[in-house]
Amino acid sequence: MTMLALSFARVCSGLAPFRTVLRLQPLCSASGITVAQIDEEVAKLLELKARLGGGDDGKHQFVLKTPKGTRDYNPKQMAIRERVFNTITRCFKRHGAETIDTPVFELKETLTGKYGEDSKLIYDLKDQGGELLSLRYDLTVPFARYLAMNKITNIKRYHIAKVYRRDNPAMTRGRYREFYQCDFDIAGQYDAMIPDAECLKIVHEILSELELGDFRIKVNDRRILDGMFAVCGVPDDKFRTICSTVDKLDKLPWQEVRKEMVDEKGLSEEAADQIGEYVSLHGGMDLAERLLQDPRMSQSKQACAGLSDIKLLFSYLQLFQVTDKVVFDLSLARGLDYYTGVIYEAVLTQAGVAPVALASNDAQNGSEESVSVGSVAGGGRYDGLVGMFDPKNRKVPCVGVSIGIERIFSIMEQRAEAAAEKVRTTEVQVLVASAQKNLLEERLRLVTELWNAGIKAEVMYKKNPKLLSQLQLCEEMGIPLVAILGEQELKDGVVKLRVVVSREEVDVPRSDLITEIKRRTSDA
Secondary structure, three states: OHHHHHHHHHHHHOOOHHHHHHHHHHHHHHHOOOHHHHHHHHHHHHHHHHHOOOOOOOOOOOOOOOOOOOOOOOHHHHHHHHHHHHHHHHHHHHOOOEEOOOOOEEEHHHHOOOOHHHHHHOOEOOOOOOOOEEEOOOOHHHHHHHHHHHOOOOEEEEEEEEEEOOOOOEHHHOEOOEEEEEEEEEEOOOOOOHHHHHHHHHHHHHHHHHOOOOEEEEEEEHHHHHHHHHHOOOOHHHHHHHHHHHHHHHOOOHHHHHHHHHHHOOOOHHHHHHHHHHHOOEEOHHHHHHHHOOOOHHHOHHHHHHHHHHHHHHHHHHHOOOOOOEEEEOOOOOOOOOOOOEEEEEEEOOOOOOHHHOOOOOOOOOOOOOOOOOEEEEEEEOOOOHHHOOOOOOOOOEEEEEEOHHHHHHHHHHHHHHOOOOOOOOOOOEEEEEOOOOOHHHHHHHHHHHHHOOOOEEOOOOOOOOHHHHHHHHHHHOOOEEEEEOHHHHHHOEEEEEEOOOOOEEEEEHHHHHHHHHHHHOOO
C-alpha cells in the first residue's frame, strides 16, 4: 500500500523524480523495496495514464456530456417542441385558463409526504446553512401551496414548466430526470363531475389535435379503489402501499404484481386474488351500474359514492362527445398520495407509432390487439391537498390534468425522422437579397423597413454575396420569399419579389412591398 500510494502521489503531483527518490530512500531501506522497483511501478502508472488520455501538465480533463437523464435540443427538435407547446397552450386558453409561475425549488417540508413511495425520487439540494430546499417534483403541490399561501379559493390555471425527479431515466421512452410538465387545474367548489369532465375533454382535444394515433383515456376513482381494498380484506394501514403496487399494472403482468403484494407487502393470497378479479374489469357507465349491484362492492359506502360519480361523469362525457375514447378501468391506481376522487390517465394504443417507446414488458404482454406505448397524460381530483398547507385546514377542492410533453415530443421527433420531414427552424418570411455588388446599404435600409413593419426578414452578413448563394440559403432554410434589389430596380423604384418554391418573379413598387409580402404570407 505504501509503494502504491507514493507512486500515485508522484504521478498526480508531477514532482521531479530526483526529489521523490530522496524522500523514498529511508522508506525503501525500512521496507525492503528498492527505488528501482518504485520507479518501475510509476512508469507503469504513467503509461496507463497516457493511454487513458490524461496529460502530465496538471490540467483537469473535462468530459463533455450532459448529466444523466438530461439532454440538449437542437433547432429542429425545438421547432417540433414549440409546435406541441403552442397546441397545448391554445387548448388551455380556449377553456378559459390563466397562467402562473412558481419557484423551481420549494422548502423541503412543502414536498415531503405528498408523493407516497415516489418521495424517494425528490432531489434535495445541499444544505448550505440556510433553508432546507428541494427541486420541485411536479407542479401540483407547488400550486396547492400557492393557493393556500395566497388564500385563493377559485382559479382555473395552467402552468408549463420544468420539474425534476431522481428517477432511473429511459430517455428513448421520453423519461428524464429534468422534464417539462403542462398542467391544467380547476380549483373551487363546484357541482360534482363538471370540472372533472372538462379536464378529460381537454386531454381528448390535445391528443386529437396532435394526431399521435389512437389513444384511450382510462378513468377510475380513489374511493372505488379504497372500497375495493376494504371489501377484499386489505388492512387499512396497507391501502396506500397496495395502491402503489396496483399502479404498476401498466408496466408489469398481474402475476408479478400479485407476487409483490403477497411476498413484499404481506397481503394474504385470498385478498390478492379478490383484488385480481376486480382490476381485470373495464367498461363504461354499464360497468359502474353493475358494480353498484355487486354483493361485495355495494357494502362499501365510499365505493358506492365513487361509482355514482363515475356514472355522472360518463353522462357529461357523452355531452362533450368524448366517450369513444374513455374507458372505466379498475386497474388504474395512480400512486400519488394526494388523490381523493376521480383519477385518469391517457395512453397511446396504436402499435407502431413509436416502437422504441414501448415499455420492456410490452412484448411479453402482447395479448391485446394494440400495444400501449405509455402514458401521455394523467391527473385527478385532490380535494385535501390545499388544506394540508392551510393553518386552519381549510380545503379547496381541486381537479387537474398533466400532459406528458416529453413522451409526446419523443414520439413526434421519431415520426419526423422516419418520414424525413423537413422542419423549419426559423419563421423568416423574406430574405432581402442583392443582384449586384455594392448594395449592402440598400439591403440594410430595406430590411429595416420590413422589420419596422413587423415582417420577419433577414439579410446575409456579407457585403457582396452572390445571388445564387442567397437563393440557396432560402431553399435550405425554407424561407418562402426573396426581395431582390438591383441597380435597375432602384432606378425604377421597385423590388423584384421572388417566390422560392415556384421561382415566380414579379416587380412590386417599393411603396406596395410591405402590403404584398403580408398578403403572400398571411396563409403561411
